[in-house]
Amino acid sequence: MFEEERKRSIVHFVEKHTRASVQELSQELGVSESTVRRDLKELEESRLLKRTHGGAVSLQSVNFEAAIPEKADRYLDEKQRIAHKAVEMIQDGDAILLDGGTTTLQIAKALRAFSNLKVITNSMIALNELKDCRNIEVSITGGLLRQDTLAFVGPMTERSLEMVRVDKAFLGTNGLDLREGITTPNMLEAATKRKMISVAKQVILLADHSKIGQVSFCKVADLREMDHCILDRETPEGFIRGLKGLDLDYTLV
Amino acid sequence: MFEEERKRSIVHFVEKHTRASVQELSQELGVSESTVRRDLKELEESRLLKRTHGGAVSLQSVNFEAAIPEKADRYLDEKQRIAHKAVEMIQDGDAILLDGGTTTLQIAKALRAFSNLKVITNSMIALNELKDCRNIEVSITGGLLRQDTLAFVGPMTERSLEMVRVDKAFLGTNGLDLREGITTPNMLEAATKRKMISVAKQVILLADHSKIGQVSFCKVADLREMDHCILDRETPEGFIRGLKGLDLDYTLV
DNA sequence: TTATTTGTGATTGTTTCTGCTCACTTGTGA
DNA sequence: TCACAAGTGAGCAGAAACAATCACAAATAA
Known part of the structure; x- marks a missing residue:
C-alpha cells in the first residue's frame, strides 16, 4: 500500500468511526505506530482530521450512532x-x-456485499451505515426525527413512502402476539409501519423472542398480513403452533 | 509497442486498478522500471494520474474523497x-x-441557542448537527442521498417539501450571476432548490464571493426571486451595483 | 552509407520511507 | 499534587524507490 492510499484509508477510517486510536490504525493498516503518527501529523496539517492525544478525531463528523450502543443491545x-x-x-x-x-440495522450492516441494490429506510442509523456504499442507492423517507430512536415518522414519512414500491420490506416491531398482532408504543410509528406494509410486494417481519407475547399501545397490523416471519429458535412452542394455525410462513434461526 | 501505446496502457491499468506499483507496470508492459518511472513522470505532468512513492494512483479516487473536507474549509x-x-x-x-x-451548515451550528424552532432540511450534515437539540424540532425531506454532498435530492424530496410551509428558507448556491441568476451543477439539486423557494414566505440567499460570477449547468431561479441576499464584503463592486439596479435587498458581512 | 536523434536499460549516488530506540511530555487516578 | 503509565517527537539506520547519467541500439535524416 502506498503512502497516499494509507493516508486516505486513515481519513476514511476516522470519518467512519468519528475517532481512531494510533494503535487501532497501526493494526488496521499493518504499519508501525510511528508511521501512523507521522501520517496523522500530515493529515492534520492538510486539515483532514484533528489529532488528539492517543489518536485522531474526525473534523466534520456525520455519524449517527444508535442511542443504545451495540454492546448493550440485548439479544444482539x-x-x-x-x-x-x-x-x-x-x-x-x-x-x-x-x-x-x-x-434492521443489522441488515444494513450486511448489505455492503451487494453490488446493485436500492434501499429506502426511515432510519438515520441505517442510512449512516450505507451512506458511503457506492453500489447501493440509498433513499430516506422524510419526516420528523424521533430523537430517541433516530428514525423518521409522521405524515411526511408516509407521504414519501407513497412514492415508492419495493420488492421487500423488512419490519421490526415492539410487540408480537397471536391475537393482537403487531403492536408498537408510538402512534406515528404505527402509522408509518402500516404505510410500509402497503407499498411492499412482500413484507418480512423480524422479531427476537423477547418481543413475543408483548402487546403495545398501537396496533400496526395483523400477523396474517405478513408474508414471512424471521424468529429466533427460542420462540415459544405455543407461538409457533399459532403461526402454523394461521398458515403463516416463518423461519427459525 | 510504441511509447504512446505504452503510456495509454499505463493510464488504463491505473484507472482500472485505482493504483499500480512501478514493479507491476514494469512486468505488465515488459519494460524496465526506469522507463516506467519516466512515463509516470510525464503522465503526471499531463495530469492523467498521480504519482506516489512506489507507483501511481488514479486521479478519480483522489478527487472523490478530497471533495468534501477540502471544500468545507475554503472561505470558512x-x-x-x-x-x-x-x-x-x-x-x-x-x-x-x-x-x-x-x-448553511454554519447556520445549523448556530441554531442551538434558540429555544423553540422548527427546522426542516435536506442536508444530512445539518441534521447531524441538530439531532440532539431537544428544543428544536427537526424534520428532514426524504429523497435520494447524494453521496458526495450528503444531501437529499429528487422527486421524493420535492414531494416532502410540498407538505410544509416555512417562514424563511436559507439557500446556498454554486453560481451566482447578475444575468444568469442562481445556478448549480446538478439537475435534481436545482429542482429541489426551486421547490424550496416555492414553499417559503421569505427566501434568503447565502453566497461568499467565490460564487459570484459563476454560472453552472442548471438554472435554479432569477435573482429577483430572492427576498434577501447575504454576501461577504469582498463581493465585487459591479455585482453590488447590479443588485441595487435590481432593487434587491442585501447585506454585506 | 553515415551522422544524428530518440528511446531504452543499466548503473550509481541520492532521497524518501519506515520502524526502532530513547528521552521527554501529557493525562490520569490515587 | 505527585507518580506512573501511556503517548509523543527526534534521531538514526536499513531498505526501497528515485533521479541523473551513461551507453547502446534502433529509427530517422542527410
Whole structure:
C-alpha cells in the first residue's frame, strides 16, 4: 500500500468511526505506530482530521450512532442471526425497505456485499451505515426525527413512502402476539409501519423472542398480513403452533 | 509497442486498478522500471494520474474523497460571518428551511441557542448537527442521498417539501450571476432548490464571493426571486451595483 | 552509407520511507 | 499534587524507490 492510499484509508477510517486510536490504525493498516503518527501529523496539517492525544478525531463528523450502543443491545446475537437470514432473502437488483430499529440495522450492516441494490429506510442509523456504499442507492423517507430512536415518522414519512414500491420490506416491531398482532408504543410509528406494509410486494417481519407475547399501545397490523416471519429458535412452542394455525410462513434461526 | 501505446496502457491499468506499483507496470508492459518511472513522470505532468512513492494512483479516487473536507474549509471565515447574519434574521418560533451545503451548515451550528424552532432540511450534515437539540424540532425531506454532498435530492424530496410551509428558507448556491441568476451543477439539486423557494414566505440567499460570477449547468431561479441576499464584503463592486439596479435587498458581512 | 536523434536499460549516488530506540511530555487516578 | 503509565517527537539506520547519467541500439535524416 502506498503512502497516499494509507493516508486516505486513515481519513476514511476516522470519518467512519468519528475517532481512531494510533494503535487501532497501526493494526488496521499493518504499519508501525510511528508511521501512523507521522501520517496523522500530515493529515492534520492538510486539515483532514484533528489529532488528539492517543489518536485522531474526525473534523466534520456525520455519524449517527444508535442511542443504545451495540454492546448493550440485548439479544444482539439473535438479531444478527435474524438479519443474516433476512439478507439471504435479498437478491441483487432488489428494491428493499428497511424499517427503523436495531434488528434492521443489522441488515444494513450486511448489505455492503451487494453490488446493485436500492434501499429506502426511515432510519438515520441505517442510512449512516450505507451512506458511503457506492453500489447501493440509498433513499430516506422524510419526516420528523424521533430523537430517541433516530428514525423518521409522521405524515411526511408516509407521504414519501407513497412514492415508492419495493420488492421487500423488512419490519421490526415492539410487540408480537397471536391475537393482537403487531403492536408498537408510538402512534406515528404505527402509522408509518402500516404505510410500509402497503407499498411492499412482500413484507418480512423480524422479531427476537423477547418481543413475543408483548402487546403495545398501537396496533400496526395483523400477523396474517405478513408474508414471512424471521424468529429466533427460542420462540415459544405455543407461538409457533399459532403461526402454523394461521398458515403463516416463518423461519427459525 | 510504441511509447504512446505504452503510456495509454499505463493510464488504463491505473484507472482500472485505482493504483499500480512501478514493479507491476514494469512486468505488465515488459519494460524496465526506469522507463516506467519516466512515463509516470510525464503522465503526471499531463495530469492523467498521480504519482506516489512506489507507483501511481488514479486521479478519480483522489478527487472523490478530497471533495468534501477540502471544500468545507475554503472561505470558512466568510461562511461563518454569513451564517451569523442569517441567524440574526431568525426569531424564536420560526419554521425555517435549510438547504444543503457548507454555508448553511454554519447556520445549523448556530441554531442551538434558540429555544423553540422548527427546522426542516435536506442536508444530512445539518441534521447531524441538530439531532440532539431537544428544543428544536427537526424534520428532514426524504429523497435520494447524494453521496458526495450528503444531501437529499429528487422527486421524493420535492414531494416532502410540498407538505410544509416555512417562514424563511436559507439557500446556498454554486453560481451566482447578475444575468444568469442562481445556478448549480446538478439537475435534481436545482429542482429541489426551486421547490424550496416555492414553499417559503421569505427566501434568503447565502453566497461568499467565490460564487459570484459563476454560472453552472442548471438554472435554479432569477435573482429577483430572492427576498434577501447575504454576501461577504469582498463581493465585487459591479455585482453590488447590479443588485441595487435590481432593487434587491442585501447585506454585506 | 553515415551522422544524428530518440528511446531504452543499466548503473550509481541520492532521497524518501519506515520502524526502532530513547528521552521527554501529557493525562490520569490515587 | 505527585507518580506512573501511556503517548509523543527526534534521531538514526536499513531498505526501497528515485533521479541523473551513461551507453547502446534502433529509427530517422542527410
